[in-house]
Amino acid sequence: MKNLSAIGLDTVKSKKLAEKLNELLANYSLFYQNTRGYHWNIKGDKFFELHLKFEELYNDLLIKIDEVAERILTLGYSPNHKYSVYNEVSNIKESSQVSNGIKAVENILNSFKTLIGIQRELLDLSEDAGDEGTNALMSDYIREQEKLVWMYSAFLNK
DSSP, X not given: OTTBXXXXXXXXXXXXXXXXXHHHHHHHHHHHHHHHHHHHHOBSTTHHHHHHHHHHHHHHHHHHHHHHHHHHHHTTXXXXXXXXXXXXXXXXXXXXXXXXXXXXXXXXXXXHXXXXXXXXXXXXXXXXXXXXXXXXXXXXXXXXXXXXXXXXXXXXXX
């Protein structure tokens, strides 16, 4: 029992989960800021459509950032909060193409690919740890994001 956390999970496995969740948090944070940039700076004939979709997306990302940080805390660890750390850890990088709608949607699709990959890794880790809370969260995120990948891909005619 001494190797179990306050929520009954193995402390070594919980630490691995928290580390991977912090990686996810970094990626979500860069994705969020990129999406804010797309929303603020979008130009062109699809302005009204994309401006609203990007706002919808960054509002959802903000909720997920908070949920991931709170999950890290629930596991007994601290969420990273510095953008200097996020920039080092994140596979999603700052976007410089923020006014071109097609480039923005392509970047969004690439960001979802990165997030879904990390979340699938977290599914494996959480299953191994018996961590239903993290597993359910990742499962929900993947389901939602797979649908968004389909929608954004349809916008690009892919």
